[in-house]
Amino acid sequence: MPEIIIAINKLSIKNNQKNSIGRKIMNRKLNQTEEINITRRYGIKALGYAAVAVASTGIIPNLDKYVLSEANAASSAKFKLRFGTIIAPKADRYLASGMYHLAKAIQEKSDGEVSVQLLDKNQVCAETACAKKVASGVLDIGSASSTNLSLVAAFSNAIDWPMLWAGRDEIFNFLFSPESEKHYRSIMRKAYGMEMLHYYGDMRSIFMGLKYSDKGDIKTPGELKGAKIRISGSEMFQNFTQSLGMNPIPLAWVETLEGMKSGVVDAMETFPSAAAGYGMTKVSAQAVDVNFSPGVCPAFLASKSFDKMPGRLQEVVYESAWEAQKLAYEEGIKSSNAIVGNGEAPTADSEYQKVPMRDIRLTDGERAAFADLGGVEKNMNLYSSIRSQLDKIGGYDVYGVMKEQADGLKGKSIDMQKWWT
Template sequence: MNKKLMVLLCMLLTVSLLAACGQQEPAVSSGDEDVEFEGVKFKLAHVVNEDDSFHTSAVKFKELVEERSEGKIEIEIHPNGTLGDERTLLEGMQIGTIDMGVITNGPIANFVPEVAAFELPFLFANHQEAYEVLDGEIGKEILKRMEDVNLKGLAYGERGFRNLTNSRRAVTTPGDMNGLRIRVMENPVYIDTFQALGANTVPMAWAETLTALQQGTIDGQENPVVVIHSFKLDENQNHLSLSRHSYAPATIMMSLKEFNNLPQDMQQIIQEAAQEAAEHARAVNAAGEELQLQELVERGMEITEVDIEAFQEAVESVYEKYEDQYGAYIERIQQQLNR
């Protein structure tokens, strides 16, 4: 090979190498749809048993996400508080050690105070009023606020309308509450509500409550019918008063960090599946409540209605106390419901 040809080949090779070095690998980001998503496995935790509506939400959510992501997102459900109580789960989601959860509204209020507005006593007259607000502008606004504390609120499932149980006597008026030791969630609105009704409030986590009821260190508690039924509270609670004093959502949520790490198409799947799972749990609750009440009666529980107007009058002080904190939300909710 002559010298001129060799020089020409060397020059061509040098140019090719320089061009190759100038090419950069495409940037990889969580929202880049051009990057192949290899998949992820999430742990979803809640604190109640498999008969509860929380688990109904979780199972439906898992099914929808896994199907629509074609198996790229797997969800492993951990019920019964095996990964911790609700405060522990919320703190875990904040730092990314817990991926997902279905969490009662009450404990969330310790992180995002605005959610407690939904649980002011007798705010909603029925389920449809609650759904209209939660699925509308106000509900979405408060879900968005959860991002300020590194949580991703996805949708409002259902805890339901809460009712009072106790082991001592039938309660039909606020006066019947005097002296009863009632467990409430560790949430100021619930504490103030039951103090206004005359009870001795005992704030505690749910896992501790079951033991306290069995040992008789508290007289009663308040929860939706599905909880009373699924945890067989009739075994040590003789009286159920259908007070329907508060409607409680149960938020399907996840770590904001983990949500942001997903590509946009997977984020959309997560969002849509959460809303559908929430609506599914609501429907299951509605269909099952009458049967659950009937079974509680058959198992020996005495069920009574309460004087709603007397209860409403007794808790007026709660609205006065929280006027500065939640007054704007209360006004917007009442406007939305045409009151």
């Protein structure tokens, strides 16, 4: 009997060691020397590829082979796509955006017939500018949050209604479903000439600035009254924060960190991986997980570029986008625990656990209080203008249909369907 107990204890220790090693591998990132050496020898795009590989496997891939395949693809490609994004390898450890995978998958699955020049790290555009450049034909592919994209393509806002979606699984289930093609993607294609590819992200929280360090945990809308909050340019977010008694101040994402540092704003709204990936957790005292709207960001391809491809290559693009969205969903869960720290089982060395910022997790009842005060149906007068605008573009009752989708998907397990089939 003692021998059995000893054997069980040894097995338990061994399993714990394996789990610990797995977490360390997930947390592995390129050090500064590695980043400099890779950039000098192989270039920025290879750095992004290496950073993503290291974050998921802990191993630097064969970059000679990668660069050679990139060069061969670019020289022999029949279709050449320029892809502008704000994503950078360092931030992508937190974001799990799938953007690097998308570019790589399109090239590999097309056997080099399609090349993708990935212009990351804000080289050619920030979020709204990326959308404008895709719309004007300067770029073929861009990325932006759904809210920032809505400043160029208003219907992008159709999924952003405050207090509508219960959580991350619900919005991703919709984005994977053929219903997203019927009610959302097809409208974006028809109205703006944009092929919506894959999405990454989470639900949006409210991050309170450092002046709230010595204040109690914020768990009610009343405790936010009067606070100046940074919002993206979304009319929906302006309506929502005003209905909570806050003072919304539109700020570009690239200006938000300084705005929080300087006190121009008292708070900001974004999703956890973006806050961690871009250093916002260091200027925040509390992260209040209101989860009031999807913080999701698509990659989008100009329909003019997409339509030039034969059907088999269009299928390659769709399959690559599906893979990227699957990866973004799955890696996002891992990142939320091992890197960001807002997940169900955060590790001790994740960002949320290392910074002084408090992670305020609301109960269903506490979140319901925000819905009672700030939900769309409680403030129909505030939303009448944008409802009319989106209904006219979509040709149907957009809020009504999205509410049906959100209600129908509530509590359901993820179902990674291929939306275009």
